[in-house]
Amino acid sequence: MDSETLSYSPLSRSWKREIRLLHLAPKTSNPEEGDSPIKCSLSTVALYSYPPPQYEALSYVWGDATKEKLITIDGQPVRISRNLHQALRDLQLGHAPRTIWADAVCINQTDLEERAHQVAQMHLIYSRASNVAIYLGPAWEGSDDAMYFWESLAQDEAVHFDSSLSPHVSIRGRDINSADVRRVLEVFFDTEWWKRVWTVQEFVLAETLTMQYGTYTLARGTLELAFHNFRKHERGCCGRVNLLDQEGHEFKISMFDAMSRWYRLRKVSRCGTFNPFLRILWQFSDRQTRDARDKIYGMLGLSNLAWTNKISPDYTIPTEQLFRSFLSVAIEITKDLEILSLCQGKRGAHDLPSFVPDWASSVTETMRSIHEWRLQTFGLYNTSKDTQTNFRWIDASTAVSGGHIIDCVAAVTSGPDPLPSELLTGELWNSWIDLIREHCNPEGLPLDPIDWSRPIDSIMAETHADWKQHPFWPATCGGLYRYRDTQREMSRWRRLMPEVDFHTFLKWLSCSLSGGSFDEDAINFHMCYSTVASGRQFAVTEKGSIGWVPGDARAGDCIAVLAGGKVPYVLRKCEDKGEGAASQRPHYTFLGDAYITGIMDGETVDEEKGIQGEIYLV
Secondary structure (H helix, E strand, C coil): CCCCCCCCCCCCCCCCCEEEEEEECCCCEECCCEECCCEEEEEEEECCCCCCCCCEEEECCCCCCCEEEEEEECCEEEEEEHHHHHHHHHHCCCCCCEEEECHHHHCCCCCHHHHHHHHHCHHHHHHCCCEEEEEEECCCCCHHHHHHHHHHHHHCCCCECCCCCCCECCECCECCCCHHHHHHHHHHCCCHHHHECHHHHHHHCCCCEEEEECCEEEEHHHHHHHHHHHHHHHHCCCCCCCCCCCECCCCCCEHHHHHHHHHHHHHHHHHHHHCCHHHHHHHCCCCECCCCCHHHHCCHHHCCHHHHCCCCCCCCCCHHHHHHHHHHHHHHHHCCCHHHHHCCCECCCCCCCCCCCCCCCECCHHHHHHHHHHHHHHHHCCCCCCCCCCEEEEECCEEEEEEEEEEEEEEECCCCCCECCCCCCHHHHHHHHHHHHHHCCCCCCCCCCCCCCCCHHHHHHHHHHHHCCCCHHHHCCCCEEEEEECCCCEEEEEECCHHHHHHHHHHHHHHHHHCCCCCHHHHHHHHHHHHHHCCEEEEEECCCCEEEEECCCCCCCEEEEECCCCCCEEEEEECCCCCCCHHHCCEEEEEEECEECCCCCCCCCECCCECCCEEEEC
């Protein structure tokens, strides 16, 4: 918005919560002249008034902020961005005015105080709107086909997307196997709206919403029903279609990743503020924003008072200061160290200590989903034995936490890359066995590399006899098991029960190494393996434990238990810093969390003394 062409009257910051609304005049057109200029007017209303104001809230992507398109507001020419202009054009009705709230126009963007104040109440703006109009973008070749696909799935739950079954959905005579059809479905989920931070709360907070490409509109209920039917068929009769894991050639996004963008929004929307706020931030931290501070500010509407009482939008402070402060607030509110486990991915350009999550870091979609599963399992561990957090800052780059070093990494699997979440191979399995044999095999327990060229049945028979009492096989899944809660129709986690779950381990091992078909038990075990192993390396410790450590860990790195931590952490000792008493203490760089056998339930914490030491982190 160009404040030189339009002067704003100040908004009251009283309890009434004033906002501005944009009144969009009806569309008029002359066949000879084309569409007429967009005419609007602004008004000021109070959210807390009776009767409450009636308006729609616009959810769209700013795009290039260059103001190159003209509209008139209260008779004055005003320049706005191309994206907003296109959205207003497609939102115009032909018979009546339309009242909307659009941030770029309704907030004086040049007034940082007003901007911060309005951002802080955006959760009210979107939740109190009569409708949230989600403008995904202008129409494109195939957008109508994508919208029709979802409408078709919603209209009849019996419609399949497997073209070998009848009836099945088709678009202009083309079924789901058509490259053109897959392309339009991938594009549907790959436009910028699905990648921006602010659009998350705008979707989640909406009481009612519509999604729109060009002038083609779908109601939320239609998309919900289409998604429900899609998942129902994908899990059952249409599951043989290798659709979800195939990457689109043009956009490098699989249908699984594309659909997960809808699923994540829907999941958070159903649970609202009952979702742990840190988990919500993590789920959507891959989304983009012009200002890195909005990685946090843009999601505050999905938090609760515990967070908003301590954090409010302030665009005058540096990004690094916000990220450091947010760490302290998170530890204070959650009373644990889960936020440390969000130090993931390739860090951005921000100058931050190693233990402070960089919310602008780059993490792949697959690793983000897997790490989300990992976070869900932390409540099953108790490495620090319910000790209270004791975390404080020394200066802007150093903090101290209660904790002690309990072991060191002796060796890790070779290779610079972390273990991927792919199917297990015999070569990989034997490399783990070699590592254990060399460093820590308990006496009396047979552990030899396996000749995988032999029949898999005979190998499994021997494995059953030799391996049941060995701590290695539970380590492959982090001592966890994932199962389907049929009553609540959701997946849940529990601790492994060796006597019950050993047969599932054997089934997973057999399917992985023989190339056999995975049944539900094997799939669940593989998800446990993927959850604990992805992005990590297999490791043995100097005291003979085994487990999984961060992908960049190496021999000599320290394994620590920190007060309030549900899991252990891997640290790397660094040079002493500066002068003074604190600098004489060892300082450590934070590498990440870990799974280590024999310590996950607080075995290293004294029942009476608890954790008495201190560890300095930089």
